[in-house]
Amino acid sequence: MNELSTLTSYLSFKLGDETFAANVSKVLNILEMTKITKVPKAPEYMKGVINLRGTVLPLVDTRIKFGLTPTEFTANTCILVLDIQIENDTLQVGALVDAVQEVLEIEPYQILPPPNIGSKFHSQFIVGMYKATEEQFIMILDMDKVFSTEELLEVHESSQGTQ
Amino acid sequence: MDQFKQKAIEEAYELIADLEASLLVLEDNSDDKNHISKVFRIMHTLKGNSAMFGFDYIAEYTHHIESIYDLVRNDKLKLNKDIFDLTLSSVDHLNLLLEDVNLAEEANKTRHTAKLGELMNFVKKINALIESGVTFIDLDAGKVTQESAPTPTVAAKEVESPKAPEPPIVEDKIEEAIVEEVKEKQFTFLVTINPHKELLQLGTNPVFLFDDLAELGHAETYAEIITDTIDFTTLNPTECHVIWRVFVATTQGIDAIKDVFIFVESDCDLDIKQISEDNVFERKDYVNDINKILGISETKSFLDLQYTFETIVKPTVKETKPTKASKPTVEEPKQEVSVPVVAEVKLEKTSTAAKDAAATSIRVPSERLDTLMNLVSELVTTQARLSMFAETSDNTEVTAIAENVQKLTRQLRDIAFNICLVPIQNLLTRFQRLVRDLSAELKKDVELYIEGSETELDKSMIENLSDPIMHILRNSLDHGIELPEVREKLGKPKKAAIHIRAYYSGANVIIQITDDGAGIDLEKVRNKAISKGLVSADTNLSKKDIIDLLFLPGFSTAEKITGVSGRGVGMDVVRRKIMDIRGEVDVDSKQGVGTSISIRLPLTLSIIDGLLVEIDAVSYIIPLSVVDKCYAVEHTKIETAYNNIIVLDGEQIPFYYMREEFNCQSTTPLTEQIIIVRFEEHRIGIVIDTIIGEYQAVLKPLGKMYKKQDIISGASILGDGTIALVLDSNKIIKRFSQHEMAI
Numbered sequence: 071m072n073e074l075s076t077l078t079s080y081l082s083f084k085l086g087d088e089t090f091a092a093n094v095s096k097v098l099n100i101l102e103m104t105k106i107t108k109v110p111k112a113p114e115y116m117k118g119v120i121n122l123r124g125t126v127l128p129l130v131d132t133r134i135k136f137g138l139t140p141t142e143f144t145a146n147t148c149i150l151v152l153d154i155q156i157e158n159d160t161l162q163v164g165a166l167v168d169a170v171q172e173v174l175e176i177e178p179y180q181i182l183p184p185p186n187i188g189s190k191f192h193s194q195f196i197v198g199m200y201k202a203t204e205e206q207f208i209m210i211l212d213m214d215k216v217f218s219t220e221e222l223l224e225v226h227e228s229s230q231g232t233q
Numbered sequence: 234m235d236q237f238k239q240k241a242i243e244e245a246y247e248l249i250a251d252l253e254a255s256l257l258v259l260e261d262n263s264d265d266k267n268h269i270s271k272v273f274r275i276m277h278t279l280k281g282n283s284a285m286f287g288f289d290y291i292a293e294y295t296h297h298i299e300s301i302y303d304l305v306r307n308d309k310l311k312l313n314k315d316i317f318d319l320t321l322s323s324v325d326h327l328n329l330l331l332e333d334v335n336l337a338e339e340a341n342k343t344r345h346t347a348k349l350g351e352l353m354n355f356v357k358k359i360n361a362l363i364e365s366g367v368t369f370i371d372l373d374a375g376k377v378t379q380e381s382a383p384t385p386t387v388a389a390k391e392v393e394s395p396k397a398p399e400p401p402i403v404e405d406k407i408e409e410a411i412v413e414e415v416k417e418k419q420f421t422f423l424v425t426i427n428p429h430k431e432l433l434q435l436g437t438n439p440v441f442l443f444d445d446l447a448e449l450g451h452a453e454t455y456a457e458i459i460t461d462t463i464d465f466t467t468l469n470p471t472e473c474h475v476i477w478r479v480f481v482a483t484t485q486g487i488d489a490i491k492d493v494f495i496f497v498e499s500d501c502d503l504d505i506k507q508i509s510e511d512n513v514f515e516r517k518d519y520v521n522d523i524n525k526i527l528g529i530s531e532t533k534s535f536l537d538l539q540y541t542f543e544t545i546v547k548p549t550v551k552e553t554k555p556t557k558a559s560k561p562t563v564e565e566p567k568q569e570v571s572v573p574v575v576a577e578v579k580l581e582k583t584s585t586a587a588k589d590a591a592a593t594s595i596r597v598p599s600e601r602l603d604t605l606m607n608l609v610s611e612l613v614t615t616q617a618r619l620s621m622f623a624e625t626s627d628n629t630e631v632t633a634i635a636e637n638v639q640k641l642t643r644q645l646r647d648i649a650f651n652i653c654l655v656p657i658q659n660l661l662t663r664f665q666r667l668v669r670d671l672s673a674e675l676k677k678d679v680e681l682y683i684e685g686s687e688t689e690l691d692k693s694m695i696e697n698l699s700d701p702i703m704h705i706l707r708n709s710l711d712h713g714i715e716l717p718e719v720r721e722k723l724g725k726p727k728k729a730a731i732h733i734r735a736y737y738s739g740a741n742v743i744i745q746i747t748d749d750g751a752g753i754d755l756e757k758v759r760n761k762a763i764s765k766g767l768v769s770a771d772t773n774l775s776k777k778d779i780i781d782l783l784f785l786p787g788f789s790t791a792e793k794i795t796g797v798s799g800r801g802v803g804m805d806v807v808r809r810k811i812m813d814i815r816g817e818v819d820v821d822s823k824q825g826v827g828t829s830i831s832i833r834l835p836l837t838l839s840i841i842d843g844l845l846v847e848i849d850a851v852s853y854i855i856p857l858s859v860v861d862k863c864y865a866v867e868h869t870k871i872e873t874a875y876n877n878i879i880v881l882d883g884e885q886i887p888f889y890y891m892r893e894e895f896n897c898q899s900t901t902p903l904t905e906q907i908i909i910v911r912f913e914e915h916r917i918g919i920v921i922d923t924i925i926g927e928y929q930a931v932l933k934p935l936g937k938m939y940k941k942q943d944i945i946s947g948a949s950i951l952g953d954g955t956i957a958l959v960l961d962s963n964k965i966i967k968r969f970s971q972h973e974m975a976i
Contacts, residue, residue, distance in 0.1 A: 107852075107955065107958065109935070109958060110894075110944075110958075111895065112941075126950070156937065161936055161938070162936075
């Protein structure tokens with residue numbers, strides 16, 4: 071494995087009220103909102119494509135993917151450009167998020183195993199939980215798995231179950 | 234050095250491919266002189282190149298094959314099946330040798346020893362026959378002709394060029410024997426070398442050429458300065474202003490002399506004439522004769538020269554062959570020239586023509602072509618921005634420049650494309666061999682016919698087509714084509730035929746592989762699919778549905794697993810591979826009559842001319858190659874059209890309303906545009922909002938995430954940075970017509 075994958079830095083971002091985090095090795099770029107070209111006849115969570123410096127980048131509405139209402143564009147809405155590993159291919163995907171928070175240093179021992187509650191909980195997409203404050207847990211996501219599946223994820227309900 | 238070696242190996246592979254093609258032609262017509270010579274030449278070149286780069290094993294091996302073909306070429310040996318099989322298996326062996334030039338692997342070494350032994354045995358056998366005084370060997374006939382020349386007519390024999398085998402390596406017994414046989418016969422040639430001015434600048438040292446000539450026998454060189462064209466005030470000392478005339482007395486033929494000049498052929502005008510059928514130098518007063526010839530001015534024709542010599546010396550002198558530099562003369566000898574010799578002269582001419590053509594093309598690594606294409610793509614995108622900017626600016630000069638840039642870019646793009654196009658021939662000839670070997674293995678009698686091999690395709694596509702076509706052919710040979718006995722019973726010709734046809738159709742290239750075998754047994758396929766659990770037994774399947782089953786992963790109807798097909802990786806791989814290069818596969822089959830598989834491929838992969846249109850404020854591009862006509866229609870007409878058919882110019886045209894198909898919510902414009910596109914043989918309308926204009930679209934893939942959106946074949950970035958989606962009209966029509974049928 072390369073050096074990047076062992077990084078202990080995580081980027082946290084918000085989807086609705088929930089905070090999630092992704093390993094920074096997966097995040098290539100954070101973009102502001104730009105013009106989206108809708109692709110007809112595509113699944114709803116596939117928001118369209120954007121022009122990323124001359125290449126065509128598919129854009130996923132992460133909120134829809136996670137079973138939330140479609141993203142409403144605000145000044146804070148951002149696009150994370152992610153490097154996703156599917157089987158043996160690497161591909162780039164843009165992911166719409168409501169807001170980007172901060173970069174956290176999380177040591178492996180600080181990552182708690184994902185809770186086993188809630189029948190709808192897709193624990194295979196979650197690397198673990200990080201206790202940021204006494205009240206707040208951050209879900210660390212396995213971005214490869216999240217974006218390599220075509221189905222919608224029901225993280226929302228399951229995260230409610232953890233509270 | 235390694236890089237040169239790599240090039241030499243690449244070239245060797247190409248030569249071997251040519252070799253294979255020639256051999257297969259020869260197999261049908263073993264008397265084709267043209268191809269016999271070609272095989273010989275290829276072996277000769279291979280030998281030379283390999284020796285130069287130290288591939289000694291290849292050099293040694295090719296040397297022996299060359300010897301055999303030299304005999305064949307000189308009508309001393311008849312080509313038969315044994316020789317063919319030997320040569321074909323040698324081709325395989327040469328491929329192996331190229332992979333492991335130094336025979337580092339022990340297994341390869343043993344194989345090489347065995348192969349070489351086999352070849353040597355054969356050479357020895359022929360050698361022995363030649364030593365016993367045989368002049369023409371026909372291994373098939375079982376008898377050998379003693380001392381009777383194989384030449385068909387006496388006349389032909391008379392003028393036949395005195396060709397002795399020329400390979401300069403004389404260690405080999407065969408050659409020694411032949412050389413001895415003709416030792417007494419010497420010929421004198423006059424070689425006139427009129428070098429181009431640049432000869433010396435190209436690094437050629439003519440002295441070595443004279444040395445080589447001298448090695449052939451006895452040679453004397455005379456130099457003549459071309460004084461009339463020299464202006465000493467401006468003379469460039471690195472240019473060559475000398476004509477050399479070399480008299481060569483040798484036992485070897487004209488080909489041996491030509492071989493000396495093989496590397497400088499394109500840098501000088503060469504004229505080789507036989508002036509006497511003996512060794513002029515053995516005459517006492519030869520100096521006078523030579524002086525007389527040299528005294529003849531350049532303007533005098535060869536006939537004069539010939540005449541001079543004939544009067545000086547009694548032996549008859551004949552024109553052997555006109556080379557490209559020879560003057561338009563030769564009236565008399567022509568009457569004597571009988572057909573076989575004419576054919577030979579032609580043959581030589583075409584070979585020099587081919588060499589000339591080779592000199593004007595260069596080899597370029599394919600990465601450079603890829604880089605070129607990428608740069609052109611970027612240029613096209615940038616040019617689009619410039620055009621956009623020019624349109625909005627009031628500066629007329631900028632507009633003019635932008636227009637010019639657009640024109641140039643378009644030309645540049647077209648040329649860059651053409652560079653990347655390769656005739657499909659290179660790909661298809663490979664299969665000749667495959668079919669030959671496989672049909673022999675399966676004891677089936679099959680002939681492969683190839684049509685349209687000049688059809689050109691993007692080189693990256695050609696690379697990706699090899700496996701799928703090979704697979705289709707294997708399937709056809711293994712499952713499709715029946716055994717000869719079965720075919721006879723069915724009243725079919727014993728010899729089965731597989732046709733590969735390649736042709737252009739609109740913006741596509743179609744490669745059709747048709748066999749006259751058993752066809753697809755639909756019932757068998759259906760049962761197989763049911764037993765594999767791919768479909769349930771009560772499903773009602775149309776013929777098309779059943780054929781589609783073949784493309785399911787893991788489907789293989791082969792009863793037993795053979796080495797040929799039936800490994801379970803089947804048509805699904807074929808379809809996937811073809812889809813990777815944006816192609817489609819169609820299968821049609823009639824049981825008992827045969828199967829036809831069509832591969833439809835887009836002409837280009839990266840840049841297309843398109844029509845930029847807008848639907849619901851989103852830009853789309855329709856490839857211009859499919860667009861027939863555009864009409865403006867009022868929305869009400871579209872709305873009221875019954876069954877999506879509209880009458881335009883007195884013609885009923887079915888159409889698809891894109892706003893509806895794409896579920897657009899916004900209000901429709903009052904006037905819409907209908908674009909008529911060609912789909913197979915039909916004309917079909919696509920209704921869109923507005924036409925923006927023509928656009929050169931650099932296709933970018935939409936990526937895996939949008940793989941299922943097959944109606945969009947890619948995206949292109951417009952001048953203002955927004956993205957336009959490229960519509961695949963064929964897929965649109967297919968998809969929406971299915972959709973309608975489903976309703």
